[in-house]
Amino acid sequence: MIMGLNFLRCALLVSSALLAVAETSIDSKPQQTIISFGASGAWWPNDLIDFPTDVQKRVGEMLFSKSGLWLSNYRYNVGGGGVGVTAPKAVAQSFLRPDGTYDWSSDKAGVTFLKMAQDYNVPYITFFVNSAPPPISLNKASCGWDMTSGQVQPFANYLATVVSHWKNEGINVTYISPMNEPINNRKSCGQEGMGVSVFLRGSVFAAVKAALRNASASDVGIIGDETSWGIEADAEYPLWLSRAKDSLTALAIHNYDFPTDGLVSSYAWVARTASGLPIRFTETCCSTSGGAGPWLFGAQYDPTIVGALITSRYVWQFLTLANAESFDWWTALSGEMGCSPTADATCATKINSNGWNDGLIYFDPDHAKNGNTQLYLTKRYWALRHFSYFIRPGSTRFNINNTPSGVVAISTLNAGTWNVLFINQNTKSIPFTLKLPGTSAAVTGITQTTAQDDWAAVTIPPVVFGSVQLTLPGQSIFSVQFTTVGGPTQRRSDD
Known part of the structure; x- marks a missing residue:
């Protein structure tokens, strides 16, 4: 009897442990079906083009190969030319000359890594635009202006020319994003940017679709409008999306309001109600802590697991609560470490408040002076690899x-x-x-x-x-x- 009670007692303990x-x-x-995970080629090629060829090839391997991130989307920045921009490296050169002709060699830096992505057969390549170049812009600059109806058709024709050229050169351009955070024309000119009114966005998307068709590039999908905040999109979608949804392949959204889970779910409901189009998450960076609210955006360099977990949760938010079919980090590489890795051996691995959480891989911001071309990986790089490596397209x-x-x-x-x-x-x-x-x-x-x-x-x-x-x-x-x-x-x- 005692043995039986002991057996029963043990069984209950085991059961309790399992239930715990x-x-x-x-x-x-x-x-949803997951399409891709990616990052952009904005700005950092301006530095990396001066690095040794073997380092450039190493970057390609780290981003595009199966031994690296194995990215399934690469966002190429179609440049506005940088005219008027006060930060010399926050630009991309334009192919459109002032006389209306095209110089396809002008963006050597960006095209070098675009071709590298193609050589690795990255499944999706997205062209995205911050500003139309000066021959089209109202103020003849690459920032601080707002589009009017008079620029819509020239802008659409320009994009179709750029897309069709690179497709003919063997680049698998799969999507074009004609505008980026269009409520903000970057008046301060810290980077390229143009404003596009909610009442003009539908016309822009329709014109781009028609221009692509006329350029025999109708297989290129159009995504937009890359709104910066989800709560901003909630207010704006009802004003323009009904006129644009037939021109779009998918919606594109950023999360610089760093929304709560509830706000992400609310955004998804508004997007479904307004269009029924799939959602693609196309940019985030630069949060200084977990939690929610636009005030989290700011200066910080955090290469640690803490920063990696914050990024990973953003991916989870939009894939599960918004049913987004893709996720793109802002920029693949950055020189914004906020410290000198040659002066401080621990610089690359410590948190500081001078740099920016905008990259996956970092390089020495003073490389041109000290010759340091070493690449520094963050935990954020490895976190994104869990998604891009194990969750393949389809x-x-x-x-x-x-x-x-x-x-x-x-x-x-x-x-x-x-x-x-x-x-x-x-x-x-x-x-x-x-x-x-x-x-x-x-x-x-x-x-x-x-x-x-x-x-x-x-x-x-x-x-x-x-x-x-x-x-x-x-x-x-x-x-x-x-x-x-x-x-x-x-x-x-x-x-």
């Missing part, structure tokens, strides 16, 4: 249920392989159970990024009765791949 560990599961209903997202407190996750299926990506913002490790869908499940790989590890393989635990016991390290990004028989299928839900 959260069981996370994958929903059976497919959500992956279907599924909701994931009952994640532990302080943990968010993204689950995807592609070509028979599942990937579940966990983001643990807790400082302590979290044990939990992952219930795998289907039958005959087999875990094929686990990779983690932590404060200590950039990209580390984790010992694969056994699958027991269709579940696997996992432990997320504190402050980590943690990706699990597995296969199953049966279970949910890879298709987009039309419900």
Whole structure:
């Protein structure tokens, strides 16, 4: 009798221990198809063009190869020429000459890395525009002006000429974004920019679509309008989107208001109601902490896991709460370290308040003087690699249920392989159970990024009765791949 009671007591203890560990599961209903993860080639090529060829090639490998980020989208900045811009490196050269002819050699820096992306067969290449060049702009500058109806057709014809030229040169231009944060004409001229009224945006998109068709480039999709804040888009979409949705392939949005989860969901509802178009997240950078609010934007260089977790949660927000089909970081490389890596050996790995969280890879801002062409990786680079490496184009997202407190996750299926990506913002490790869908499940790989590890393989635990016991390290990004028989299928839900 005593032995029986002891056995029962042990069984209850084991059961209680198992119940104390959260069981996370994958929903059976497919959500959106993921198109791409990317970053832009804005501005940094102006520096990198002066680096040795072997370093340039290393950059291409780090961005585009399977041994690097394996980006599936590259955003090429179609330059406005930089006329009037006060920051010499925050520009891109224009192909359009003052006499109306084109000089296709003018943007050697940007085109060098554009061609590199093509050589690596990056699946999607997006051309984006901050300003029309001076031959078209009202003030004959590349900033501080507002478009009127008189510039719409010349601007559309110019974009079609640029796109069709590079397509003929073998560049797989898949999308064009004709404007960027169009409520802000960059009056201070710290960078290129033009204003486009909400009442003119529909006309611009329609004119670009017609011009692309006339240039035999109708297969190039148009995305817009790259609004800076979600709450700004909520107010503006009803004013212009109904007139533009037939010209657009997808909506493009930024998050510089750093919205709450509720505001992201609200934005998604407005976007669906106003157009039904898919959403693409096309730019973010430069937040100084977690949380929400536009005041988070500011100067800081944070190469640590803390900054990586902030970025990762932005990806989670827009992929899960807005059903965005892509995510692009602002700029792939940056010289805005805020310190000198030659003067301070710890500069590249420490947080400071002088630099900017705008890059994935950094270089010495004084390279031209000191000859330092070393590249410095951030934890943000490795965090984005979890998304771009494991969630390839065509992956279907599924909701994931009952994640532990302080943990968010993204689950995807592609070509028979599942990937579940966990983001643990807790400082302590979290044990939990992952219930795998289907039958005959087999875990094929686990990779983690932590404060200590950039990209580390984790010992694969056994699958027991269709579940696997996992432990997320504190402050980590943690990706699990597995296969199953049966279970949910890879298709987009039309419900």
